[in-house]
Amino acid sequence: MRTFKAYERVTMTSTILDGLNDAQREAVTWAEGSALVLAGAGSGKTRVLTTRMAWLMQTSQARPTEMLAVTFTNKAAREMVTRLSSLWPVPSRDLWVGTFHGLCHRFLRIHAQEAQLPAQFQILDMQDQLALIKRILKSLQWDDEQTPPRQVQQFINSHKEQGLRAHAVTPATAAQRRFQEVYEVYEKQCQREGGVDFAELLLRCVELWHHHAALREHYQQRFKFLLVDEFQDTNRLQYRWLRLLSGAQTAVFAVGDDDQSIYSFRGAEVENMRHFQKDFGLTRILRLEQNYRSLGTILDAANALIDHNPSRFGKKLWTDGGSGEPIGLYAGDNEMAEARFIAEEVQRCHHQGTRLSDMALLYRSNAQSRALEQVLFNHGLPYRVYGGLRFFERQEVRHVLAYLRLALNPEDDASFLRVVNFPPRGIGPRSLEGLHAKAAGTSLYQAALNHPFSGKTGQGLQSFLGCIEGLKKAVQEGLLLPAVVRKALEDSGLLMHYRQEKEGAERVENLEEMEAAALAFSLEREEGDLLSFLAHASLEAGDQEASPGTDALQLMTVHAAKGLEFDVVWVAGMEDGLFPHENALGEVKGLEEERRLAYVAITRARRRLYLTYAHSRMLQGQVRYGLRSRFLEEIPEGLCRWLSSPGLSPKKTYFSGYETSLAPSASAVKSGNVSSRFHIGQSVRHEKFGSGVVLAAEGDGSEGRLQVNFRDAGVKWLALAFAKLTPLAG
DNA sequence: CAATCAAACATTTTT
C-alpha cells in the first residue's frame, strides 16, 4: 500500500476541495483573518464561497450558527444555500445566509423592542414609500411641482444610505430644505404607522448595534466568519453594517470584482474595496483569474476592453480551453435591419443545435427591446423579456396584501387608504377628509371605529371594518395562513369584484395564486405565520424565472444579465450615445462604468459572441444617426470578423443630413451647411467652454444642435444658431 | 367613479 505525505493525506480526506484550482483552494482555506478575493467573471466565485463555508464546518472551525453570509439578491442567497447543502448537510434554519435586507429584517424582528420598533412592524417597498410621501405632501398642501414625490423619495433614500437622519441633513438649496422637511414628517409618520422602508432596515440595524454595545459584541463574538458576495456593490451604509458586525476576532471574507461594478447609480461604492483593504489591514489580495465559462477569444476581447480603464486592481482572465470563433460584428442600416440580422443568426444557431434558452439578446436600455421583439415575433421566434412586473407588485395582489396588513396592524394608514374604498364602497374623498380630521394623531382605522358615519358612507365603512375585524379574529384564533388569505380574498369582495370585471380573468387567477403562494410558503418554513408571509412578499417580490417548459430566447438589459451566462450572446445597439450611454458621458467616471458594463456583457458568453449596431435608429420619436461604439474600437480587430460591411468608425464618420423633416430638400440644404463645417469626431473650440469634440448632432438646420464633449466643461448640447463654435483642424 | 384626453417624459434597478 502506498504511503502519503502529510499534505497529500489532507487532500485525500478533503473531498470538498477536490477539483479546485490552486487560487481557489488558497481562498477557500484562507486562515489568516480577513481576506479580499478578486473574483473575475466565471472564475467560480460562488463555488469558492460555498466551499469555504463547508470547509470551515468540516474542519470544525465553525458551526453553522457561527457564520454569516450576505448577498444582494434573494436568488444569489438561495443558490448559496442550495450549493452549500450539497457540499455539507446543514439545517437551513441554523444558517444566516441572506440579503443585507433579509438579514437586517431578521435582526430587527428579534430585537424589535431595542430598536424601538413595534413588534408588528411592516416593510414598505418602493411603491408603499412613494405613496406615503405623496400622502404627506398632500397633507402639507405642498405643490408637486416644487417638490416632486420621486425626488423626495430619492432624497430620503440616498440620505439614509449615507447614514443620515432628517435632522442630520444640511440642505444646500431651498429645494433640499423642502425635501428635508418632508423627510422629517416621513420619519415621524413611519414610526407612528410602524412602517420600515428598505434603507431603514439597514439604518435601524446599524443604529441598533451602534447604541447597544452589548448586543453588538454578542453578535461580533457569535459570528466568527462573515462572508460577503459582490462586495463591489456595497454602499456606504452596508459597509458600516459590516464593520460594526466584525469584531477583533472576526474573519471577513469579501469576494468581489471591481471590473463588474455597475451600480454606482444606486449608491454602490467600489471604493469600499480599497477601504476594506486598509481598514482590515490586508497585506495581499487573492485573485481568481482562471475562467471556466468562456472561450479564449471572448476573454481576450474582454481583457482588451477593460484594460482601457484606469485605476483597476488589475486582473487578467485566462482559460485553458480553446480560443473559439471570432467575435461577429454587424452594422445594420437601422434598428430593424440590426434586429433582422440577429433573428436570422438566432435561427441559425438554433438549427445548429443550441437551445433558445441558452442564447441571450442583451441591450443597454429597455426601450431597445421593442424593435427587437417586433422582429423576433415576425420571425416566429419564441422569446422572453426579463424585467416586467413581478408577482407581488401586481395591483390586485397588493390589494389583498393591504387587507392582510390591516388585520395585523390597524395603524397602517397606507394600507387603509389603499383598500378602504376598493372594491368601491361609496367612501369618497369627502368622507376620507372627515376621517382625517377626526383622526388627529391616531390612525384612520381607530378614527373610523370611534366615530361612526351615517348614511351610505357609514354603511360602506361598517362593512369594511367588519371585514378587517373578522380577519383579525381569524388570525388571533390561529386560522392557518392559506385559510386566512382565502378569507381575505372573499370577505374583502376582491374576488367578486374582479370576477365581474370583463378584463378581470387574469387578476382572478393571480388572486387564486395568492392562496397557493401562501400554502407553499407555510409548507416551506416552520414559521408560516402571516407576519413572515407579509415580510416575504415585500422582501421578495417574486422571481422572473423562465417557465421551465418553454424554450425561448432570453431578452434583457446588460444589468439584468449580470451573474448569468449563455452559450451565445448578442449585444445590440453598440453605438456611441447608446452604449456608452450619452447620459453617462457627463458623469464623473461615467465612461468607465459604461465600459465595465460592456465588460459584463461580453463575459456573459460561453461559446459565441456577436456585437451589433445600427447606423440610424428611431429614438424618442426622432431618427438619430449613431456612430459605432468606441468600445468596438477597443477590441483588437484580429479577434473579430465583420458579418456586414464595417461601416464607419467614430473618427471618420461625416453625417450627411437629417431625417427629421418631411421636406427633404429644405433640410438637406440646411444640414449641408452644418456638415460642411462640422462632423462627428471633429475638434471644435467654444468661447466659454474651451476645446472639445463633436459627439452627435440632431435637429434641423436652424434648430440644429450639436453634442460636444468639452475637455473641461463636459458634455453639452449646443444650438448651432447661437453657439459660437469654431471648427479646428484635425 | 370610469373613461377619455392631453401632457410629460424616455438609462441602468434590487431590496
Add this chain to the structure above:
DNA sequence: TGTTTGATTG
C-alpha cells in the same frame, strides 16, 4: 415614437 401619469369630463 410609445408609454405613463394626471386632470377633466360625462
